[in-house]
Amino acid sequence: MTFALTSSPPLGQSLYGTLADALRQRILDGEWQPGQMIPSEASLAQRYGVALGTLRQALSLLVQDGVLRRQHGKGTFVSRGLDYASMMRFFRFQSQGGLPVTPESRILQRRLRHPSAQEAKAFQIDLDGQLLQLERLRSIEGQPCLLETIALPLPLFGALADSNTEDWDDLLYPMYQRRCGILVHHARDELKFSQLNAKQASRLQLQTGHPCVLVEREAFDVAGRCVERRTTRGDAFSFTYTAHIK
Amino acid sequence: MTFALTSSPPLGQSLYGTLADALRQRILDGEWQPGQMIPSEASLAQRYGVALGTLRQALSLLVQDGVLRRQHGKGTFVSRGLDYASMMRFFRFQSQGGLPVTPESRILQRRLRHPSAQEAKAFQIDLDGQLLQLERLRSIEGQPCLLETIALPLPLFGALADSNTEDWDDLLYPMYQRRCGILVHHARDELKFSQLNAKQASRLQLQTGHPCVLVEREAFDVAGRCVERRTTRGDAFSFTYTAHIK
DNA sequence: CAGTGGTCTAGACCACCGC
DNA sequence: CGGTGGTCTAGACCACTGG
Numbered sequence: 001m002t003f004a005l006t007s008s009p010p011l012g013q014s015l016y017g018t019l020a021d022a023l024r025q026r027i028l029d030g031e032w033q034p035g036q037m038i039p040s041e042a043s044l045a046q047r048y049g050v051a052l053g054t055l056r057q058a059l060s061l062l063v064q065d066g067v068l069r070r071q072h073g074k075g076t077f078v079s080r081g082l083d084y085a086s087m088m089r090f091f092r093f094q095s096q097g098g099l100p101v102t103p104e105s106r107i108l109q110r111r112l113r114h115p116s117a118q119e120a121k122a123f124q125i126d127l128d129g130q131l132l133q134l135e136r137l138r139s140i141e142g143q144p145c146l147l148e149t150i151a152l153p154l155p156l157f158g159a160l161a162d163s164n165t166e167d168w169d170d171l172l173y174p175m176y177q178r179r180c181g182i183l184v185h186h187a188r189d190e191l192k193f194s195q196l197n198a199k200q201a202s203r204l205q206l207q208t209g210h211p212c213v214l215v216e217r218e219a220f221d222v223a224g225r226c227v228e229r230r231t232t233r234g235d236a237f238s239f240t241y242t243a244h245i246k
Numbered sequence: 247m248t249f250a251l252t253s254s255p256p257l258g259q260s261l262y263g264t265l266a267d268a269l270r271q272r273i274l275d276g277e278w279q280p281g282q283m284i285p286s287e288a289s290l291a292q293r294y295g296v297a298l299g300t301l302r303q304a305l306s307l308l309v310q311d312g313v314l315r316r317q318h319g320k321g322t323f324v325s326r327g328l329d330y331a332s333m334m335r336f337f338r339f340q341s342q343g344g345l346p347v348t349p350e351s352r353i354l355q356r357r358l359r360h361p362s363a364q365e366a367k368a369f370q371i372d373l374d375g376q377l378l379q380l381e382r383l384r385s386i387e388g389q390p391c392l393l394e395t396i397a398l399p400l401p402l403f404g405a406l407a408d409s410n411t412e413d414w415d416d417l418l419y420p421m422y423q424r425r426c427g428i429l430v431h432h433a434r435d436e437l438k439f440s441q442l443n444a445k446q447a448s449r450l451q452l453q454t455g456h457p458c459v460l461v462e463r464e465a466f467d468v469a470g471r472c473v474e475r476r477t478t479r480g481d482a483f484s485f486t487y488t489a490h491i492k
Numbered sequence: 493c494a495g496t497g498g499t500c501t502a503g504a505c506c507a508c509c510g511c
Numbered sequence: 512c513g514g515t516g517g518t519c520t521a522g523a524c525c526a527c528t529g530g
Contacts, residue, residue, distance in 0.1 A: 014517080014518060014519090015518075015519070016518080016519085040495075040496060040497080041496080041497065042495095042496085042497095050519080050520090051519060051520045051521065051522095052520090052521080052522085053299075053518095053519070053520070053521090054518080054519055054520075056497085056498090057518085057519090059497095066492045070497065070498090071496085071497080071527090071528085072496075072497050072498065072526070072527050072528080073495085073496055073497065073498095073526070073527030073528035073529080074495095074496065074497080074527080074528055074529085075495090075496060075497080075528095076496090076497075082491065082492075086491050086492075087491070089489075089491075185492075186490065186491060186492045187490075187491045188488060188489070188490055188491070189488065189489045189490075189491060190486065190487070190488045190489075191485075191486065191487045191488075191489070192485065192486050193439065193457060193459065193482035193483060193485055211439060211457050211482070213439065236439035236457070236482075237439060239437075239438065239439050240436065240437065240438050241436070241437040241487075242434060242435065242436045242437075243335075243336075243434070243435045243436075243437070243489075244432065244433075244434055244435075245328065245332050245333070245335075245432060245433045245434070245435060246311075246312045246328075246332075246431075246432045260498080260499060260500090261499075261500070262499080262500085286514075286515060286516080287515080287516065288514095288515085288516095296500080296501090297500060297501045297502065297503095298501090298502080298503085299499095299500070299501070299502090300499080300500055300501075302516085302517090303499085303500090305516095316516065316517090317508095317509090317515085317516080318507075318508055318509080318515075318516050318517065319507070319508030319509035319510085319514085319515055319516065319517095320508080320509060320510085320514095320515065320516080321509095321514090321515060321516080322515090322516075493529100493530085494528105494529095494530095495527105495528085495529090496526100496527080496528075496529100497525105497526085497527080497528100498524105498525075498526070498527090499523100499524080499525070499526095500522105500523085500524080500525095501521100501522085501523080501524100502520100502521100502522100503519105503520085503521100504518100504519085504520080505517105505518080505519080505520100506516105506517075506518070506519095507515100507516085507517070507518095508514105508515080508516080508517090509513105509514085509515075509516100510512100510513100510514095510515105511512080511513090511514105
Protein backbone atom coordinates (compact mmCIF):
# COMPACT_ATOMS: atom_id res chain seq x y z
CA MET A 1 0.00 0.00 0.00
CA THR A 2 1.25 3.44 -0.86
CA PHE A 3 0.36 6.75 0.76
CA ALA A 4 0.11 8.87 -2.34
CA LEU A 5 0.14 12.53 -1.37
CA THR A 6 -3.36 13.87 -1.93
CA SER A 7 -2.26 17.29 -3.14
CA SER A 8 -0.51 15.97 -6.22
CA PRO A 9 0.70 19.37 -7.43
CA PRO A 10 2.86 20.68 -4.56
CA LEU A 11 1.40 24.15 -5.14
CA GLY A 12 4.39 26.35 -4.50
CA GLN A 13 5.72 23.80 -2.06
CA SER A 14 8.46 21.32 -2.81
CA LEU A 15 7.69 17.61 -2.75
CA TYR A 16 9.84 17.05 0.31
CA GLY A 17 8.14 19.97 2.05
CA THR A 18 4.73 18.47 1.35
CA LEU A 19 6.03 15.10 2.49
CA ALA A 20 7.32 16.60 5.74
CA ASP A 21 3.89 18.11 6.42
CA ALA A 22 2.25 14.73 5.82
CA LEU A 23 4.63 13.00 8.20
CA ARG A 24 4.26 15.74 10.82
CA GLN A 25 0.50 15.24 10.66
CA ARG A 26 0.85 11.54 11.39
CA ILE A 27 2.81 12.45 14.52
CA LEU A 28 0.23 15.08 15.49
CA ASP A 29 -2.49 12.48 15.06
CA GLY A 30 -0.70 10.31 17.59
CA GLU A 31 -0.03 7.55 15.11
CA TRP A 32 3.62 7.66 16.19
CA GLN A 33 4.06 8.40 19.91
CA PRO A 34 6.91 10.40 21.51
CA GLY A 35 9.98 8.21 21.96
CA GLN A 36 8.72 5.68 19.44
CA MET A 37 10.63 4.67 16.32
CA ILE A 38 9.05 5.49 12.97
CA PRO A 39 9.35 3.19 9.92
CA SER A 40 12.69 3.04 8.13
CA GLU A 41 13.59 5.54 5.46
CA ALA A 42 13.54 2.88 2.78
CA SER A 43 10.05 1.66 3.65
CA LEU A 44 8.64 5.20 3.93
CA ALA A 45 10.17 6.15 0.59
CA GLN A 46 8.58 3.12 -1.02
CA ARG A 47 5.19 3.69 0.64
CA TYR A 48 5.09 7.32 -0.50
CA GLY A 49 6.52 6.50 -3.91
CA VAL A 50 9.45 8.91 -3.74
CA ALA A 51 13.20 8.55 -4.03
CA LEU A 52 15.16 7.87 -0.88
CA GLY A 53 16.96 11.21 -1.10
CA THR A 54 13.68 13.07 -1.26
CA LEU A 55 12.33 11.30 1.78
CA ARG A 56 15.55 12.01 3.64
CA GLN A 57 15.16 15.71 2.86
CA ALA A 58 11.68 15.61 4.38
CA LEU A 59 12.97 13.91 7.52
CA SER A 60 15.78 16.46 7.77
CA LEU A 61 13.19 19.23 7.95
CA LEU A 62 11.46 17.52 10.86
CA VAL A 63 14.75 16.85 12.60
CA GLN A 64 15.67 20.53 12.31
CA ASP A 65 12.22 21.29 13.66
CA GLY A 66 12.94 19.19 16.72
CA VAL A 67 10.08 16.79 15.96
CA LEU A 68 12.33 13.84 15.10
CA ARG A 69 15.73 12.54 16.21
CA ARG A 70 17.93 10.37 14.02
CA GLN A 71 20.16 7.64 15.48
CA HIS A 72 22.65 6.09 13.12
CA GLY A 73 22.20 2.33 12.97
CA LYS A 74 19.10 2.34 15.17
CA GLY A 75 16.33 4.34 13.57
CA THR A 76 14.42 7.61 13.55
CA PHE A 77 12.45 8.51 16.67
CA VAL A 78 9.73 10.95 17.64
CA SER A 79 11.13 13.58 20.01
CA ARG A 80 10.15 13.54 23.68
CA GLY A 81 9.85 17.31 23.87
CA LEU A 82 11.74 19.89 25.91
CA ASP A 83 14.07 18.56 28.56
CA TYR A 84 14.89 19.99 31.94
CA ALA A 85 18.13 21.67 30.89
CA SER A 86 16.49 23.72 28.16
CA MET A 87 13.69 24.80 30.49
CA MET A 88 15.92 26.13 33.24
CA ARG A 89 18.70 27.79 31.35
CA PHE A 90 18.36 31.24 32.86
CA PHE A 91 19.20 30.50 36.45
CA ARG A 92 22.32 28.83 37.69
CA PHE A 93 21.39 26.95 40.81
CA GLN A 94 23.55 24.36 42.40
CA SER A 95 23.73 22.42 45.61
CA GLN A 96 26.29 23.06 48.34
CA GLY A 97 28.53 20.54 46.62
CA GLY A 98 28.51 22.57 43.40
CA LEU A 99 26.64 20.08 41.23
CA PRO A 100 23.58 21.29 39.30
CA VAL A 101 20.37 19.95 40.79
CA THR A 102 16.66 19.86 40.05
CA PRO A 103 14.86 22.10 42.53
CA GLU A 104 12.14 20.54 44.63
CA SER A 105 8.68 21.80 43.87
CA ARG A 106 5.75 22.75 46.09
CA ILE A 107 2.35 23.89 44.89
CA LEU A 108 1.29 26.80 47.11
CA GLN A 109 -2.07 27.38 45.52
CA ARG A 110 -4.39 25.97 42.88
CA ARG A 111 -7.55 27.66 41.73
CA LEU A 112 -9.91 27.98 38.79
CA ARG A 113 -10.57 31.34 37.18
CA HIS A 114 -11.66 32.95 33.94
CA PRO A 115 -9.00 34.00 31.45
CA SER A 116 -7.96 37.57 30.79
CA ALA A 117 -8.44 38.83 27.24
CA GLN A 118 -4.79 38.11 26.53
CA GLU A 119 -4.99 34.58 27.93
CA ALA A 120 -8.21 33.82 26.06
CA LYS A 121 -6.52 34.82 22.84
CA ALA A 122 -3.32 32.88 23.52
CA PHE A 123 -5.17 29.71 24.53
CA GLN A 124 -7.92 30.13 21.93
CA ILE A 125 -10.65 29.77 24.57
CA ASP A 126 -13.71 31.87 25.38
CA LEU A 127 -13.60 34.73 27.85
CA ASP A 128 -16.14 32.87 30.01
CA GLY A 129 -14.13 29.66 29.76
CA GLN A 130 -11.95 28.44 32.58
CA LEU A 131 -8.31 27.93 33.31
CA LEU A 132 -6.27 26.44 36.09
CA GLN A 133 -3.94 28.78 37.93
CA LEU A 134 -1.08 27.44 39.98
CA GLU A 135 1.34 29.13 42.29
CA ARG A 136 4.47 27.12 42.78
CA LEU A 137 7.63 27.51 44.82
CA ARG A 138 10.85 25.79 43.83
CA SER A 139 13.59 25.23 46.38
CA ILE A 140 17.04 23.73 46.60
CA GLU A 141 17.96 22.00 49.83
CA GLY A 142 15.11 23.80 51.53
CA GLN A 143 16.14 27.23 50.26
CA PRO A 144 13.42 28.90 48.11
CA CYS A 145 14.78 30.11 44.77
CA LEU A 146 11.99 30.47 42.21
CA LEU A 147 8.39 31.59 42.44
CA GLU A 148 6.11 30.67 39.56
CA THR A 149 2.59 31.54 38.47
CA ILE A 150 1.27 29.08 35.92
CA ALA A 151 -1.89 29.24 33.80
CA LEU A 152 -3.25 26.12 32.07
CA PRO A 153 -6.34 26.09 29.85
CA LEU A 154 -9.30 23.83 30.59
CA PRO A 155 -10.62 21.37 29.63
CA LEU A 156 -7.22 20.39 28.20
CA PHE A 157 -5.67 20.06 31.65
CA GLY A 158 -8.79 18.76 33.38
CA ALA A 159 -6.90 15.78 34.75
CA LEU A 160 -4.87 18.14 36.95
CA ALA A 161 -7.85 20.01 38.40
CA ASP A 162 -8.81 17.29 40.87
CA SER A 163 -5.70 15.23 41.58
CA ASN A 164 -3.81 15.75 44.83
CA THR A 165 -1.05 18.28 44.30
CA GLU A 166 1.05 16.50 46.90
CA ASP A 167 1.51 13.69 44.42
CA TRP A 168 2.73 15.90 41.60
CA ASP A 169 6.16 15.54 40.05
CA ASP A 170 8.97 18.05 40.46
CA LEU A 171 9.02 18.42 36.69
CA LEU A 172 5.71 19.51 35.21
CA TYR A 173 6.29 18.97 31.49
CA PRO A 174 6.77 15.20 31.70
CA MET A 175 3.71 15.13 33.93
CA TYR A 176 1.65 17.08 31.39
CA GLN A 177 2.50 14.41 28.87
CA ARG A 178 1.77 11.46 31.15
CA ARG A 179 -1.46 12.73 32.68
CA CYS A 180 -2.90 14.91 29.92
CA GLY A 181 -1.16 13.65 26.79
CA ILE A 182 0.29 17.07 26.14
CA LEU A 183 3.83 17.35 24.80
CA VAL A 184 5.62 20.68 25.20
CA HIS A 185 7.59 21.05 22.00
CA HIS A 186 8.93 24.58 22.15
CA ALA A 187 8.61 27.76 24.16
CA ARG A 188 9.28 31.47 24.03
CA ASP A 189 10.77 33.19 27.05
CA GLU A 190 10.83 36.91 27.61
CA LEU A 191 13.17 38.25 30.27
CA LYS A 192 12.98 41.49 32.19
CA PHE A 193 14.30 42.85 35.45
CA SER A 194 11.92 43.88 38.17
CA GLN A 195 11.58 44.12 41.92
CA LEU A 196 9.74 41.83 44.32
CA ASN A 197 6.57 43.00 46.00
CA ALA A 198 5.96 42.18 49.65
CA LYS A 199 4.15 38.91 49.07
CA GLN A 200 6.61 37.61 46.50
CA ALA A 201 9.55 38.62 48.66
CA SER A 202 8.27 36.78 51.70
CA ARG A 203 7.81 33.58 49.74
CA LEU A 204 11.35 33.78 48.41
CA GLN A 205 12.67 34.86 51.81
CA LEU A 206 14.04 38.10 50.41
CA GLN A 207 13.41 41.79 51.13
CA THR A 208 10.54 43.69 49.56
CA GLY A 209 11.91 45.55 46.56
CA HIS A 210 14.75 43.08 46.07
CA PRO A 211 15.86 42.96 42.40
CA CYS A 212 14.46 39.99 40.54
CA VAL A 213 14.52 38.48 37.10
CA LEU A 214 11.11 38.00 35.58
CA VAL A 215 10.73 35.31 32.93
CA GLU A 216 7.46 35.25 31.03
CA ARG A 217 7.03 32.04 29.11
CA GLU A 218 4.56 30.75 26.57
CA ALA A 219 4.90 27.03 25.88
CA PHE A 220 3.54 25.32 22.76
CA ASP A 221 2.79 21.79 21.60
CA VAL A 222 3.91 20.27 18.31
CA ALA A 223 0.91 21.76 16.52
CA GLY A 224 1.89 25.24 17.67
CA ARG A 225 -0.98 25.63 20.16
CA CYS A 226 -0.15 27.59 23.29
CA VAL A 227 -0.63 25.15 26.18
CA GLU A 228 0.93 26.98 29.12
CA ARG A 229 1.69 30.53 30.25
CA ARG A 230 4.11 30.91 33.12
CA THR A 231 5.69 33.76 35.00
CA THR A 232 8.84 32.99 36.98
CA ARG A 233 10.57 35.25 39.48
CA GLY A 234 13.99 34.68 41.00
CA ASP A 235 16.82 36.55 42.68
CA ALA A 236 18.51 38.77 40.09
CA PHE A 237 21.91 38.10 41.63
CA SER A 238 21.74 34.37 40.95
CA PHE A 239 20.78 34.97 37.33
CA THR A 240 23.17 34.25 34.51
CA TYR A 241 22.64 33.57 30.85
CA THR A 242 24.94 32.76 27.97
CA ALA A 243 23.93 33.49 24.39
CA HIS A 244 25.72 32.41 21.24
CA ILE A 245 25.36 34.87 18.40
CA LYS A 246 25.93 33.99 14.78
CA MET B 247 42.76 22.20 -13.32
CA THR B 248 41.40 20.23 -10.44
CA PHE B 249 41.92 20.84 -6.71
CA ALA B 250 42.31 17.24 -5.62
CA LEU B 251 41.94 17.03 -1.85
CA THR B 252 45.39 16.31 -0.45
CA SER B 253 44.21 14.03 2.33
CA SER B 254 42.82 11.37 0.00
CA PRO B 255 41.45 9.12 2.77
CA PRO B 256 38.97 11.35 4.66
CA LEU B 257 40.24 9.85 7.93
CA GLY B 258 37.07 9.60 9.98
CA GLN B 259 35.70 12.63 8.15
CA SER B 260 33.21 12.49 5.30
CA LEU B 261 34.23 13.71 1.89
CA TYR B 262 31.85 16.65 2.08
CA GLY B 263 33.21 17.52 5.52
CA THR B 264 36.75 17.53 4.19
CA LEU B 265 35.59 19.56 1.22
CA ALA B 266 33.93 22.10 3.49
CA ASP B 267 37.16 22.53 5.43
CA ALA B 268 39.07 23.08 2.21
CA LEU B 269 36.61 25.72 1.06
CA ARG B 270 36.58 27.39 4.48
CA GLN B 271 40.36 27.63 4.28
CA ARG B 272 40.17 29.44 0.94
CA ILE B 273 37.90 32.00 2.57
CA LEU B 274 40.22 32.30 5.59
CA ASP B 275 43.13 32.85 3.23
CA GLY B 276 41.25 35.78 1.77
CA GLU B 277 40.97 34.23 -1.67
CA TRP B 278 37.25 34.99 -1.55
CA GLN B 279 36.43 38.26 0.23
CA PRO B 280 33.33 39.01 2.35
CA GLY B 281 30.40 39.90 0.13
CA GLN B 282 32.02 38.36 -2.92
CA MET B 283 30.47 35.58 -4.99
CA ILE B 284 32.26 32.24 -5.05
CA PRO B 285 32.38 30.04 -8.18
CA SER B 286 29.23 28.17 -9.16
CA GLU B 287 28.41 24.81 -7.64
CA ALA B 288 28.87 23.07 -10.98
CA SER B 289 32.32 24.49 -11.57
CA LEU B 290 33.47 23.79 -8.00
CA ALA B 291 32.20 20.22 -8.23
CA GLN B 292 34.12 19.71 -11.44
CA ARG B 293 37.32 21.33 -10.10
CA TYR B 294 37.28 19.14 -6.98
CA GLY B 295 36.21 16.08 -8.91
CA VAL B 296 33.12 15.32 -6.83
CA ALA B 297 29.44 14.91 -7.60
CA LEU B 298 27.26 17.98 -7.48
CA GLY B 299 25.28 16.64 -4.52
CA THR B 300 28.43 16.13 -2.50
CA LEU B 301 29.61 19.64 -3.17
CA ARG B 302 26.20 20.99 -2.21
CA GLN B 303 26.43 19.13 1.11
CA ALA B 304 29.77 20.84 1.75
CA LEU B 305 28.31 24.26 0.96
CA SER B 306 25.34 23.54 3.23
CA LEU B 307 27.71 23.04 6.15
CA LEU B 308 29.29 26.43 5.53
CA VAL B 309 25.90 28.08 5.11
CA GLN B 310 24.76 26.62 8.45
CA ASP B 311 28.03 27.89 9.89
CA GLY B 312 27.20 31.40 8.73
CA VAL B 313 30.26 31.58 6.49
CA LEU B 314 28.28 31.52 3.22
CA ARG B 315 24.89 32.75 2.03
CA ARG B 316 23.04 31.20 -0.89
CA GLN B 317 20.88 33.27 -3.24
CA HIS B 318 18.70 31.35 -5.63
CA GLY B 319 19.39 32.36 -9.21
CA LYS B 320 22.30 34.64 -8.28
CA GLY B 321 25.06 32.71 -6.61
CA THR B 322 26.74 31.80 -3.34
CA PHE B 323 28.39 34.62 -1.40
CA VAL B 324 30.84 34.98 1.47
CA SER B 325 29.08 36.32 4.54
CA ARG B 326 29.71 39.88 5.70
CA GLY B 327 29.72 38.92 9.39
CA LEU B 328 27.47 39.90 12.26
CA ASP B 329 24.98 42.66 11.61
CA TYR B 330 23.73 45.33 13.92
CA ALA B 331 20.52 43.59 14.91
CA SER B 332 22.27 40.48 16.17
CA MET B 333 24.77 42.53 18.14
CA MET B 334 22.24 44.59 20.05
CA ARG B 335 19.55 42.09 20.81
CA PHE B 336 19.55 42.48 24.56
CA PHE B 337 18.45 46.05 24.88
CA ARG B 338 15.35 47.48 23.36
CA PHE B 339 16.05 51.08 22.60
CA GLN B 340 13.87 53.21 20.49
CA SER B 341 13.51 56.85 19.61
CA GLN B 342 10.63 59.00 20.83
CA GLY B 343 8.74 57.97 17.73
CA GLY B 344 8.95 54.32 18.68
CA LEU B 345 11.18 53.18 15.84
CA PRO B 346 14.31 51.22 16.68
CA VAL B 347 17.45 53.29 16.13
CA THR B 348 21.20 52.89 16.16
CA PRO B 349 22.63 54.68 19.18
CA GLU B 350 25.24 57.35 18.55
CA SER B 351 28.67 56.50 19.80
CA ARG B 352 31.34 58.53 21.61
CA ILE B 353 34.77 57.27 22.63
CA LEU B 354 35.44 58.58 26.13
CA GLN B 355 38.91 57.13 26.50
CA ARG B 356 41.52 55.22 24.57
CA ARG B 357 44.69 53.83 26.08
CA LEU B 358 47.29 51.11 25.72
CA ARG B 359 47.91 48.59 28.47
CA HIS B 360 49.18 45.10 29.12
CA PRO B 361 46.69 42.23 29.14
CA SER B 362 45.53 40.41 32.24
CA ALA B 363 46.24 36.71 32.40
CA GLN B 364 42.73 36.00 31.19
CA GLU B 365 43.01 38.43 28.29
CA ALA B 366 46.41 37.11 27.27
CA LYS B 367 44.98 33.64 27.10
CA ALA B 368 41.86 34.66 25.19
CA PHE B 369 43.79 36.73 22.64
CA GLN B 370 46.74 34.33 22.50
CA ILE B 371 49.22 37.11 23.17
CA ASP B 372 52.07 37.44 25.68
CA LEU B 373 51.58 38.90 29.14
CA ASP B 374 54.01 41.68 28.24
CA GLY B 375 52.23 42.30 24.96
CA GLN B 376 49.85 45.21 24.46
CA LEU B 377 46.19 45.81 23.88
CA LEU B 378 44.01 48.76 23.13
CA GLN B 379 41.39 49.63 25.71
CA LEU B 380 38.42 51.79 24.80
CA GLU B 381 35.70 53.28 26.91
CA ARG B 382 32.67 54.14 24.88
CA LEU B 383 29.32 55.72 25.59
CA ARG B 384 26.29 55.09 23.42
CA SER B 385 23.36 57.47 23.41
CA ILE B 386 20.00 57.90 21.77
CA GLU B 387 18.89 61.42 21.03
CA GLY B 388 21.47 62.69 23.50
CA GLN B 389 20.37 60.36 26.27
CA PRO B 390 23.18 58.02 27.43
CA CYS B 391 22.07 54.38 27.48
CA LEU B 392 25.06 52.03 27.27
CA LEU B 393 28.55 52.18 28.71
CA GLU B 394 31.13 49.88 27.14
CA THR B 395 34.68 48.84 27.94
CA ILE B 396 36.38 47.27 24.94
CA ALA B 397 39.71 45.44 24.73
CA LEU B 398 41.39 44.84 21.36
CA PRO B 399 44.68 42.96 20.91
CA LEU B 400 47.69 44.58 19.25
CA PRO B 401 49.22 44.50 16.74
CA LEU B 402 46.02 43.21 15.08
CA PHE B 403 44.18 46.49 15.68
CA GLY B 404 47.22 48.75 15.25
CA ALA B 405 45.37 50.83 12.67
CA LEU B 406 43.02 52.04 15.40
CA ALA B 407 45.74 53.05 17.86
CA ASP B 408 46.60 56.29 16.09
CA SER B 409 43.57 57.37 14.10
CA ASN B 410 41.37 60.16 15.39
CA THR B 411 38.52 58.68 17.42
CA GLU B 412 36.31 61.57 16.34
CA ASP B 413 36.22 60.05 12.87
CA TRP B 414 35.15 56.60 14.01
CA ASP B 415 31.90 55.02 12.92
CA ASP B 416 28.92 54.43 15.20
CA LEU B 417 29.21 50.73 14.41
CA LEU B 418 32.58 49.23 15.27
CA TYR B 419 32.38 45.84 13.58
CA PRO B 420 32.10 47.17 10.03
CA MET B 421 34.96 49.52 10.90
CA TYR B 422 37.11 46.65 12.15
CA GLN B 423 36.67 45.06 8.77
CA ARG B 424 37.35 48.15 6.73
CA ARG B 425 40.34 49.44 8.69
CA CYS B 426 41.90 46.26 10.04
CA GLY B 427 40.56 43.55 7.75
CA ILE B 428 38.96 41.79 10.68
CA LEU B 429 35.57 40.17 10.23
CA VAL B 430 33.55 39.43 13.35
CA HIS B 431 31.87 36.13 12.57
CA HIS B 432 30.29 35.09 15.86
CA ALA B 433 30.23 36.03 19.52
CA ARG B 434 29.35 34.71 22.94
CA ASP B 435 27.49 36.94 25.36
CA GLU B 436 27.18 36.29 29.05
CA LEU B 437 24.54 38.26 30.95
CA LYS B 438 24.46 39.03 34.62
CA PHE B 439 22.69 41.43 36.90
CA SER B 440 24.71 44.05 38.74
CA GLN B 441 24.67 47.58 40.10
CA LEU B 442 26.46 50.69 38.86
CA ASN B 443 29.39 52.13 40.74
CA ALA B 444 29.71 55.90 41.12
CA LYS B 445 31.76 56.50 37.98
CA GLN B 446 29.61 54.30 35.77
CA ALA B 447 26.45 55.84 37.14
CA SER B 448 27.56 59.39 36.43
CA ARG B 449 28.36 58.54 32.81
CA LEU B 450 24.95 56.96 32.34
CA GLN B 451 23.26 59.77 34.28
CA LEU B 452 21.84 57.35 36.83
CA GLN B 453 22.20 56.95 40.59
CA THR B 454 25.08 55.07 42.15
CA GLY B 455 23.91 51.55 42.89
CA HIS B 456 21.27 51.67 40.17
CA PRO B 457 20.44 48.17 38.88
CA CYS B 458 22.19 47.36 35.62
CA VAL B 459 22.58 44.53 33.17
CA LEU B 460 26.14 43.49 32.54
CA VAL B 461 26.89 41.84 29.19
CA GLU B 462 30.32 40.30 28.82
CA ARG B 463 31.10 39.51 25.21
CA GLU B 464 33.87 37.67 23.44
CA ALA B 465 33.82 38.14 19.65
CA PHE B 466 35.55 35.80 17.21
CA ASP B 467 36.63 35.83 13.56
CA VAL B 468 35.91 33.09 11.03
CA ALA B 469 38.96 31.14 12.16
CA GLY B 470 37.66 31.12 15.73
CA ARG B 471 40.28 33.54 17.10
CA CYS B 472 39.03 35.86 19.83
CA VAL B 473 39.40 39.39 18.43
CA GLU B 474 37.47 41.49 20.93
CA ARG B 475 36.40 41.41 24.57
CA ARG B 476 33.71 43.84 25.60
CA THR B 477 31.80 44.64 28.75
CA THR B 478 28.53 46.53 28.35
CA ARG B 479 26.44 48.06 31.11
CA GLY B 480 22.93 49.44 30.75
CA ASP B 481 19.89 50.26 32.82
CA ALA B 482 18.34 46.98 33.99
CA PHE B 483 14.85 48.40 33.60
CA SER B 484 15.21 49.09 29.88
CA PHE B 485 16.49 45.58 29.31
CA THR B 486 14.39 42.95 27.62
CA TYR B 487 15.30 39.76 25.89
CA THR B 488 13.33 37.10 24.07
CA ALA B 489 14.62 33.56 23.79
CA HIS B 490 13.17 30.78 21.64
CA ILE B 491 13.62 27.36 23.17
CA LYS B 492 13.41 24.15 21.20
C1' DC C 493 24.31 -11.15 10.72
C1' DA C 494 20.25 -8.22 9.11
C1' DG C 495 18.50 -3.66 9.50
C1' DT C 496 19.17 1.07 10.15
C1' DG C 497 20.77 5.70 8.82
C1' DG C 498 24.92 8.15 6.23
C1' DT C 499 27.60 9.06 2.05
C1' DC C 500 28.35 9.50 -2.82
C1' DT C 501 27.40 9.25 -7.67
C1' DA C 502 25.50 10.89 -12.42
C1' DG C 503 22.24 12.98 -14.49
C1' DA C 504 17.57 15.27 -15.56
C1' DC C 505 14.71 18.98 -14.99
C1' DC C 506 12.75 23.19 -12.51
C1' DA C 507 12.72 28.05 -10.61
C1' DC C 508 14.82 32.29 -10.11
C1' DC C 509 17.77 36.22 -11.63
C1' DG C 510 19.53 39.72 -14.60
C1' DC C 511 20.71 41.09 -19.13
C1' DC D 512 18.25 34.01 -23.03
C1' DG D 513 22.26 31.85 -20.23
C1' DG D 514 23.75 31.16 -15.61
C1' DT D 515 22.71 30.34 -10.98
C1' DG D 516 20.95 27.51 -7.11
C1' DG D 517 16.90 24.04 -5.93
C1' DT D 518 14.56 19.65 -6.55
C1' DC D 519 14.21 14.83 -7.64
C1' DT D 520 15.60 10.40 -9.28
C1' DA D 521 17.78 5.47 -8.97
C1' DG D 522 21.05 3.05 -7.31
C1' DA D 523 25.63 1.59 -5.06
C1' DC D 524 28.19 1.22 -1.10
C1' DC D 525 29.67 2.47 3.82
C1' DA D 526 29.17 2.69 9.03
C1' DC D 527 26.80 1.94 13.03
C1' DT D 528 23.66 -0.93 16.12
C1' DG D 529 21.97 -4.91 18.25
C1' DG D 530 20.83 -9.71 18.52
